[in-house]
Amino acid sequence: MRNRRTRHLTAVWLIKRRCKGGTTYRLRWRDRAGRQHSHACGRDYVLARTMRDQKREELRAGLLGEYPDMSVDDFRERLKTLMAKSPRTIETTRETLRLVNKLCRPAVIADIDRGMVMDFRAKRLAAGLSPATVNKDLRQLKSALSYAVDAGLLKANPLLRWKGMMLREPEKRIRVVEPAEFEKLLNACKLPELRVLLTVAYRQGLRRTELTNLRWLGPHDEPLVDLENHVLHVINRWEEGELTKSRKNRSIPLHPEAREALAKLWEATPKIVEGGAVKPKFPHVFVWPEDGRQYHPDWVSHYFASLVEEAGLPACSIHDLRRSFSTLAQRAGVDKYTVKDLGGWSAVSVVERHYTGEVSSVLKEAMNRIVAAG
Numbered sequence: 001m002r003n004r005r006t007r008h009l010t011a012v013w014l015i016k017r018r019c020k021g022g023t024t025y026r027l028r029w030r031d032r033a034g035r036q037h038s039h040a041c042g043r044d045y046v047l048a049r050t051m052r053d054q055k056r057e058e059l060r061a062g063l064l065g066e067y068p069d070m071s072v073d074d075f076r077e078r079l080k081t082l083m084a085k086s087p088r089t090i091e092t093t094r095e096t097l098r099l100v101n102k103l104c105r106p107a108v109i110a111d112i113d114r115g116m117v118m119d120f121r122a123k124r125l126a127a128g129l130s131p132a133t134v135n136k137d138l139r140q141l142k143s144a145l146s147y148a149v150d151a152g153l154l155k156a157n158p159l160l161r162w163k164g165m166m167l168r169e170p171e172k173r174i175r176v177v178e179p180a181e182f183e184k185l186l187n188a189c190k191l192p193e194l195r196v197l198l199t200v201a202y203r204q205g206l207r208r209t210e211l212t213n214l215r216w217l218g219p220h221d222e223p224l225v226d227l228e229n230h231v232l233h234v235i236n237r238w239e240e241g242e243l244t245k246s247r248k249n250r251s252i253p254l255h256p257e258a259r260e261a262l263a264k265l266w267e268a269t270p271k272i273v274e275g276g277a278v279k280p281k282f283p284h285v286f287v288w289p290e291d292g293r294q295y296h297p298d299w300v301s302h303y304f305a306s307l308v309e310e311a312g313l314p315a316c317s318i319h320d321l322r323r324s325f326s327t328l329a330q331r332a333g334v335d336k337y338t339v340k341d342l343g344g345w346s347a348v349s350v351v352e353r354h355y356t357g358e359v360s361s362v363l364k365e366a367m368n369r370i371v372a373a374g
Helices: 045-061 072-082 087-104 114-126 131-150 179-188 192-204 208-212 256-268 297-311 319-331 336-343 348-354 360-373
Strands: 012-019 022-030 036-042 231-234 250-253 271-274 277-280
Touching: 012 045, 022 045, 036 045, 072 087, 072 131, 087 114, 087 131, 114 131, 179 192, 179 297, 179 319, 192 208, 192 256, 192 297, 192 319, 208 297, 250 336, 319 336, 336 348
Parallel strands: none
Antiparallel strands: 012 022, 022 036, 231 250, 271 277
């Protein structure tokens, strides 16, 4: 075995200890004078390895473990340039940090540890917020601290791979908007452009922001709403802050109803001639005709809620159209992996957990097979 006295000055290693409570890890390294230092890493092996790698980088850079004492307010301001997220996500994350500062009053961001997060969680629950809302706050806080680590402002993210942080949420019944209900929604809608938006949402499974960010043409004037080839391209535009949730571009075959609705909208869209080519006057598909401003996602949600009430339907949201797309596709026999790709979900588990209601025909067929076999 190699003698530890011969280790390099930047060497950092982990010590594993077994006790009644389980296995714990401790970080060890030596300074230039040969003195040994150690730091407890807890029971999470992945977090311990991350802390080891970061300590090694500190020693190589000659930082000796020192980090800037940045206040939460200063970090909130800097978050605008650190986060590679949409402007809306950045603002909600900054709001979460403001609440942490207000409720727990950490002197610097390094004071935000697991104990403080548990205190923050308890205070948010005591204020009457739902577990789903509190979990959203915790995910945003965890994301912000990860960006702080990447920027060299923190040693390690204390919430990394900490499953005990999240609250258990009650299982919700997936609201499926049946075709007959969707027809009632369209009949209640008085805005032609919004009827097209609802059709695209229901037949293509786009997210709310993907709908409002949808453009006629791409960066090089290639058609994103390709009516000729019956394809819809959903892309990220980083320079505009128009990003998909998964940050992945995808191309989706156009449903005939969606294509017909978009074709009619294209015919009615104001156009200009630029460089000898005909282009839409306004870049986005769903805009206010007076000034070309794109629809705001929150306005779409509020208007949709009024449509549901006017149509006399049980409560549902614009996002339930996306859930309906997933469920109806699976009812038609499309496998979950294909549904995942069509809708741009990150994993099949997400489709199964949040986007699949009762697939009645499939369940009936399964029961028929069981009966036939028995």
